[in-house]
Amino acid sequence: MPVQMHAYESLTQWTWGAAVAISSVLGRDLQDKPRARLLLSGGSTPAPVYEALAKAPLDWERVDVALVDERWLLPDDPDSNSRLIRESLLRDRAAAARFESITRPGRSIEEAVSAANLHAQTPPGVVVLGMGEDGHTASLFPRMQNLEGALQSRAPYVAVDATGCPGAGKFLRRISLTPAGLEPAHTRLLLIRGESKRKLLERVLAGDDPLEYPARTAFLTPGAPLHIHWCP
Numbered sequence: 547m548p549v550q551m552h553a554y555e556s557l558t559q560w561t562w563g564a565a566v567a568i569s570s571v572l573g574r575d576l577q578d579k580p581r582a583r584l585l586l587s588g589g590s591t592p593a594p595v596y597e598a599l600a601k602a603p604l605d606w607e608r609v610d611v612a613l614v615d616e617r618w619l620l621p622d623d624p625d626s627n628s629r630l631i632r633e634s635l636l637r638d639r640a641a642a643a644r645f646e647s648i649t650r651p652g653r654s655i656e657e658a659v660s661a662a663n664l665h666a667q668t669p670p671g672v673v674v675l676g677m678g679e680d681g682h683t684a685s686l687f688p689r690m691q692n693l694e695g696a697l698q699s700r701a702p703y704v705a706v707d708a709t710g711c712p713g714a715g716k717f718l719r720r721i722s723l724t725p726a727g728l729e730p731a732h733t734r735l736l737l738i739r740g741e742s743k744r745k746l747l748e749r750v751l752a753g754d755d756p757l758e759y760p761a762r763t764a765f766l767t768p769g770a771p772l773h774i775h776w777c778p
């Protein structure tokens with residue numbers, strides 16, 4: 547299985563280990579190409595890594611930062627993934643990066659998906675994924691209506707309706723990266739913390755049905771190996 551586990555003893559080691567891993571790949575991309583493209587997840591886990599990454603001595607003006615997924619909220623909403631990334635990453639040196647929010651005032655959800663798909667014509671370099679306690683990744687939730695359609699979509703982003711999925715909380719309408727959007731990335735990371743996610747990860751890695759645990763798309767989708775960064 548194309549999975550590499552990076553287990554750390556502490557939150558500090560995890561934070562810096564993951565941040566250094568991301569920044570070294572971005573640095574290599576910037577040596578080879580005019581611009582580097584980084585896709586980031588939101589949620590409650592990755593902020594410390596983004597804060598550490600913001601200090602990396604990169605030519606951030608040449609880095610495009612975009613979202614793996616977004617809740618159907620305006621980009622300034624405190625619960626939006628955009629806001630999380632603005633506050634945790636787009637500061638210090640990384641303040642110079644170019645950020646693409648998916649949602650915008652006046653944009654319909656269809657327009658937001660089209661805009662995300664337009665941007666996705668430039669393939670991502672690095673994709674940072676998360677995993678919820680229910681085994682979702684991006685905004686692909688177990689038992690979500692038309693999950694199969696999202697998993698098989700040829701579009702990099704789709705709109706989803708997570709009605710009936712407890713893991714989505716009160717954020718039911720969302721826009722999500724699909725496996726087709728993940729596939730072209732040359733580097734994939736999964737950032738997780740805590741014992742319960744470690745146990746869940748064992749179950750996720752032990753099977754091959756993405757409908758049961760959509761987080762399996764992180765390693766089942768053809769392409770780059772998955773680097774899992776975990777700490778207690």
Ligand SMILES: O=C1O[C@H](COP(=O)(O)O)[C@@H](O)[C@H](O)[C@H]1O
Binds near residue numbers: 587591678682714
């Ligand atoms: O809703 C979301 O959840 C996942 C996992 O989040 P976490 O709070 O369990 O770390 C996240 O990766 C995704 O971007 C977000 O929209």
